[in-house]
Amino acid sequence: MDEARLRTLTPSVISALVRRGADFAAAEDAVQDALVEAVRGWGDEPPRDPAGWLVTVAWRRFLDAVRADTTRRHREVRVEGEPPPGPGVSVDDTLQLYFLCAHPSLTPASAVALTLRAVGGLTTRQIARAYLVPEATMAQRISRAKKTVSGVRFHEPGDVATVLRVLYLVFNEGHSGDVDLAAEAIRLTRQLAAMTRHEEAAGLLALMLLHHARRPARTDPDGRLVPLAEQDRGLWDTRMIAEGVDVLQAALARDRLGEFQAQAAIAALHADAQAAEETDWVQIVEWYDELVRLTDSPVARLNRAVAVGEADGARAGLTALAGLDPALPRYTAVAAYLHERDGDPATAARLYADAARSAASLPERDHLTRQAARLNADHKG
Structure with a gap:
């Protein structure tokens, strides 16, 4: 029995019950009960019409629940009996x-x-x-x-x-x-x-594919975070990257730019670079400019400061960072990175340590702590 296939049937089965008169909450509960019964009973031989089977069983569960609910004894419930034979779901x-x-x-x-x-x-x-x-x-x-x-x-x-x-x-x-x-x-x-067929739905799909393609390289064998610049790009899923780029190009061709398309374009530029030093940071800054124009997001402005630091030098990145709220998540980590690039390891070490204390996850905290320790060790040496 393929549980993944079952999951794809769930929304259409819920919809069938709602069209028959069940409210959403009751329909969803009944379908969950039917799914449990399917997992237990189907084994390796599912019925010919899995969706129809689920509709039948879920509808029975719904009727049982209505009849058992004493608070509804005096409410008329419009029911249609058993679903007719044939395909159980005709409308998605x-x-x-x-x-x-x-x-x-x-x-x-x-x-x-x-x-x-x-x-x-x-x-x-x-x-x-x-x-x-x-x-x-x-x-x-x-x-x-x-x-x-x-x-x-x-x-x-x-x-x-x-x-x-x-x-x-x-x-x-x-x-x-x-x-x-x-x-x-x-x-x-x-x-x-x-x-x-929404261009932003395609943009989000492209963004997800491009980010997910890099997942195998994001951590080392010990579970430690690996920054983008240090990742083994041979571990990236090139087939998934190609799909993401194709989806993005089709979305951009509709000429209705949105924030997810802009983010996907940035991810595509990272994926296109065979090595970190080949990254087209100038074009990435241009896409961040578009993203800021579309969203005016402080997070987009923060990421743009990093890109500016790569394209025009760390001092320019720090200037771009200066107008942002220091309370932003990752602000301190970005400041630490740019100060290190600007030749100020003492300030960078202090900021890395500060960022580690407010990190959102243990792997991130470990990474920032190691960055601070590295700079402190170099300074003492």
């Missing part, structure tokens, strides 16, 4: 589910969790393990999210940009537990891009 409302799960009324964390469960088909336990939280905590988060969107009309139009931001959050979680969230985000974004 996956796109509406994307919009529903990324509804603006949800917090980002809730939108991510609901998307992974309803659209991605992951279990609550898998999502909890991926985010390193207790299963009960994740169950409460998902339950609250379902209640929040339960009154949203299923056919209301949604915002693609909001969905893309949710998928970007999923991708940035990377890999933890037994679920590769980066790979899951790529799968869902690929699906969304195919459904919408």
Whole structure:
């Protein structure tokens, strides 16, 4: 039994139940029960029509839940009995589910969790393990999210940009537990891009592919972070890079530039360099200028300062950095790097140590601490 195939069927099966009269929350619960039954019962011989089987079982689960709910005994529930024979899913409302799960009324964390469960088909336990939280905590988060969107009309139009931001959050979680969230985000974004033909959906897919292609080189055998300039580029996935570039070029050809396309263009320039010293930093600065124009993001301005430091010298990078808020994440680490490039190792060492104390992860803290120790050792020597 292919669990990955099951996950791809989840949104269309939920949609089928909603069209039959189930509310979203009840439909999602019933489909999860049906998925569990499928995992336990199918073995190596799934039914001829897996989607139809799931609709049938999930619909029965839904009816059982309605009948057992004493608070609904006096409410009329419109049901249609057993699904008719033949294919169980004729209309794919996956796109509406994307919009529903990324509804603006949800917090980002809730939108991510609901998307992974309803659209991605992951279990609550898998999502909890991926985010390193207790299963009960994740169950409460998902339950609250379902209640929040339960009154949203299923056919209301949604915002693609909001969905893309949710998928970007999923991708940035990377890999933890037994679920590769980066790979899951790529799968869902690929699906969304195919459904919408939206240039920014394609831009996000390209960005994910280009970043994911470098993943094997990001850490050494001991799990330590390896900076981009020091990575073994022979470990990069060239096939994935080629796909990312192709997707990006097709998106850019539509001449409707967005922030994800701009970020993907920067990633493509990094991927195009055979060695770190061959990186086209001048063009990268130009793309960061576009990104700042599109978003006015402080994070984009911070990354632009690094690119300016590479293109025009560390002093120019420090000048670009001067107008930014020192409280920005990674500001101190960037300042340390630029001061080291500018020939001020003492200041750089101090700043690396400061940055390590506020690092967001243990690998990052370890890397920054080692940078500070290296400069201090060189200074004493």
